[in-house]
Amino acid sequence: KPGTPAAAIDAMLAALRDLPRRIPTIVRIDVGRQVAALDDGRNASIGGVVEFASEADYASYAKHPAHVDVIKRFILPHMVERGRAAIQIAAAPEWTPQTYTGGGGLTRGGRRRVCFGMRFDPSRLDDYKRRHEAVWLDMQEALVRSGFRDYSLFCRKDGYAVGYFEAAAGRTLEECAALMAREPVNERWQTSMEAFTVSGGKPDEETDAFEHYFFLGADRIG
Numbered sequence: 001k002p003g004t005p006a007a008a009i010d011a012m013l014a015a016l017r018d019l020p021r022r023i024p025t026i027v028r029i030d031v032g033r034q035v036a037a038l039d040d041g042r043n044a045s046i047g048g049v050v051e052f053a054s055e056a057d058y059a060s061y062a063k064h065p066a067h068v069d070v071i072k073r074f075i076l077p078h079m080v081e082r083g084r085a086a087i088q089i090a091a092a093p094e095w096t097p098q099t100y101t102g103g104g105g106l107t108r109g110g111r112r113r114v115c116f117g118m119r120f121d122p123s124r125l126d127d128y129k130r131r132h133e134a135v136w137l138d139m140q141e142a143l144v145r146s147g148f149r150d151y152s153l154f155c156r157k158d159g160y161a162v163g164y165f166e167a168a169a170g171r172t173l174e175e176c177a178a179l180m181a182r183e184p185v186n187e188r189w190q191t192s193m194e195a196f197t198v199s200g201g202k203p204d205e206e207t208d209a210f211e212h213y214f215f216l217g218a219d220r221i222g
Helices: 007-019 055-062 066-080 122-134 138-143 173-181 184-195
Strands: 026-033 045-051 112-119 146-153 160-167
Touching: 007 045, 007 066, 007 138, 045 055, 045 146, 112 173, 122 146, 122 184, 138 146, 138 173, 138 184, 160 173
Parallel strands: none
Antiparallel strands: 026 045, 112 160, 146 160
């Protein structure tokens, strides 16, 4: 309703975000305010997405006392008449045995799975790993701008490391690396990592790209 105090909306959102603790069938819940800059007056004030593993789990949530309590205490007192709209949709199909299990292809979000290897001095591996516990913020931002998504690094005790990420817009490792090379922070980061490589060179100049030859999962197109 017009004039609803901000504190009431904050309390409403907090109560909704607390529902997974009270209702075990909720897989994930994301709620938030409408972005005012995009509001033409016809949009809802708040919105959200609630994810369940099955339709039965949704049905259990819909009538759960904790859900009903939040609606009665936090939402209805501030909602305009007929101010609620909801839709229930089925997500993409779960995995079923595949006729093709080769590599390649993109995720449904258009990302390419990328994997590569590097070698580091095993005697300095602990220090190298500590440097990655707080990667510079501008380096993080540069990686995301260059297409690195859900990026992880793994290593063995002998210093061999493997990197895996999903490349935005279906880019290749070479394309992402080329974009990173334009970022001023990348030169500083790579120089700071030279002390940890076996050769003393920059890690991004010594990566070995892996071929993606097997995939078992539902998230693929093409």
